[in-house]
Amino acid sequence: MNKRTFLKTSGALMTGAVLANLEACAPEKRPLKNWAGNLEYGTGNVLYPKSVAEVQEMVKNSKKLRGLGSRHSFNKIADSTSCQVSSEGLNQIIELNRTARTVTVEAGMKYGDLCTYLHESGFALHNLASLPHISIAxxxxxxTHGSGVTNGNLATSVAAIEFVTGAGEVVELTKDDDAFQGAVVGLGALGMVTKVTLNLLPTFEMQQVVYRNLAMSELEKNFLAIMSAGYSVSLFTDWKNKNVSEVWIKDLVKAEARPNDFYGAKLATQNLHPIESLSAETCTEQLGVPGPWYDRMPHFKMGFKPSAGAELQSEYFVPLEHGYEAMKTIEELSEKISPHLFISEICSVAADNLWMSPCYGKACIAIHTTWKQEWDAVMGLLPLFEEKLAPFNARPHWGKLFTLAPSALQARIEKLNDFKELMQQYDPEGKFRNEFIDRNLF
Ligand SMILES: Cc1cc2nc3c(=O)[nH]c(=O)nc-3n(C[C@H](O)[C@H](O)[C@H](O)COP(=O)(O)OP(=O)(O)OC[C@H]3O[C@@H](n4cnc5c(N)ncnc54)[C@H](O)[C@@H]3O)c2cc1C
Incomplete structure (x- = not known):
């Protein structure tokens, strides 16, 4: 295996800061909750390292631990019953390399905090998720992904990744390393990520518009044309009335304005929230007003609460060519799901080479749903979603709710065995394995 492994000496000294951290990790502390508040984690032991050396010490001194980002996942992927290592204190920009067009940041940096700096320095990222509040690692x-038929998920812009393995060693992988494509979408299972290098584009301006009321019958005839109608296209629907309530189109700034009519849908004349009854104050500017890429690509603004707040989310990926068929089959559930639904969003993601990505080797449509926070009802509806989408071998989003049987999930992950070999290589004692990983991958 062509790998460049840097074993950096830990100094083997437990610094005062680390000791303080370990003391702060008292079992009686109340566990944190995830962002949506639907999940209280299984331990109050949370460590807050401020350097790679501190992470190394923590890993060496723990039997079990799990990396924790900004806690925006809805399922137990970040959970632990022993110890969580938060990346909150690892939030610095390390280097902007203008020649290579890359930026290296610490793992816990949030996209929202990085983007303004990049823009002011003349650079941009190729895409962002619906919200900028999430940590990069x-x-x-x-x-995690945004939308756009030619835009890969956010992990596709990674040029290098550094993590601390189960043995406490620091490993850096770049695109030249065989393990790289397996390690980037790592599910927290290979080690604690400490640094990430991202590829950059020259900065650019964007504008977005929203069209209202697109008939499903137009999607039947023009699905790919509609999904390709801008740099990023998202469809929002409550699955009622054979209708998509909002089509969000994000474009590079153009000389000519978008027409009033888009396949029969009409241009909105005021800013809208994807959930029409909510105020658009939290949303990025629409109406074709030009602005920097980072203030148009996400649907929600930094500094405001994104989405609905008290909510649950699920999301399934199906191959792009089955996008319309998949939507039609979910539409059949309309009556059952409507009472529990805030809104669904359909977006597209380009194919990639990242082993554990749901878009490995195939471009996909992602059918995302924001649910009311009604746990029992939603957990009862997800199997219906999964049954409807089974003919398309749908894969769930790793950070959202799903009930798919592990055997079915595993059968849909082409590179699962290769990924398990990486887990064995970098974490042979299974320090970073948790219940989520054990249940879904083994
Ligand atoms: C309102 C809202 C909107 C969302 N919109 C989108 C969207 O547009 N597109 C989309 O794809 N998803 C979306 N998501 C889902 C979200 O992007 C993912 O769940 C993402 O993983 C959250 O990142 P996080 O930093 O909160 O990670 P966490 O939820 O804290 O952790 C996620 C995983 O990363 C691991 N991890 C975190 N930090 C490290 C580290 N330093 N080293 C090793 N492992 C680590 C954890 O162990 C866990 O496995 C949304 C979620 C919310 C709440």
Whole structure:
């Protein structure tokens, strides 16, 4: 295996800061909750390292631990019953390399905090998720994505990744290393990610518009054309009335304005929230007003609460060519799901080579749903979603709720065995394995 492994000496000294951290990790502390508040983690032991050396010490001194980002996942992927290592204190920009067009950051940096700096320095990222509040390592670990038929998920912009293995060693992998494509969407299972290098584009301006009321019958005839109609296209629907309530189109700034009519849908004349009854104050500017890429690509603004707040989310990926068929089959559930639904979003993600990405080797449509926080009802509805999408071998989002049987999930992950070999290589004692990993991958 062509790998460049840097064993950096830990100094083997437990610094005062680390001791303080370990003391702060008292079992009686109340566990944290995830962002949505639907999940209280299984331990109050949370460590807050501020350097790679501190992470190394923590790993060496723990039997079990799990990396924790900004806690935006809805399922137990970041959970632990022993110890969580938060990346909150690892939030610095390390280097902007203008020649290579890359930026290296610490793992816990949030996209929202990085983007303004990049823009002011003349650079941009190729895409962002619906919200900028999430940590970079936590996002790439689950293959978090935005939309766009030619835009890969956020992990596809990773040029290098550094992590601390189960043995406490620091490993850096770049695109030249065989393990790289397996390690980027790492599910937190290979070690604690400490640094990430991202590829950059020259900065650019964007504008977005929203069209209202697109008939499903137009999607039947023009699905790919509609999904390709801008740099990033998202469809929002409550699955009622054979209708998509909002089509969000994000474009590079153009000389000519978008027409009033888009396949029969009409241009909105005021800013809208994807959930029409909510105020658009939290949303990025629409109406075709130009602005920097980072203030148009996400649907929600930094500094405001994104989405609905008290909510649950699920999301399934199906091959792009089955996008319309998949939507039609979910539409059949309309009556059952409507009472529990805030909104669904359909977006597209380009194919990639990242082993654990749901878009490995195939471009996908992602059918995302924001649910009311009604746990029992939602957990009862997800099997219906999964049954409807089974003919398309749908894969769930790693950070959202799903009930798919592990055997079915595993059968849909082409590179699962290779990934398990990486786990064995970098974490032979299974320090970073948790219940989520054990249940879903083994
Ligand atoms: C309102 C809202 C909107 C969302 N919108 C989108 C969207 O548009 N697109 C999309 O794809 N997803 C979306 N998500 C889901 C979200 O992007 C993912 O769940 C993402 O993984 C969250 O990142 P995080 O930093 O909160 O990670 P966490 O939830 O804290 O952790 C996620 C995983 O990363 C691991 N991890 C975190 N940090 C490290 C580290 N330093 N080293 C090793 N492992 C680590 C954890 O162990 C866990 O496995 C949304 C979620 C919310 C709440």
């Amino acid at each position: 936590g996002s790439i670990a689950t293959a």
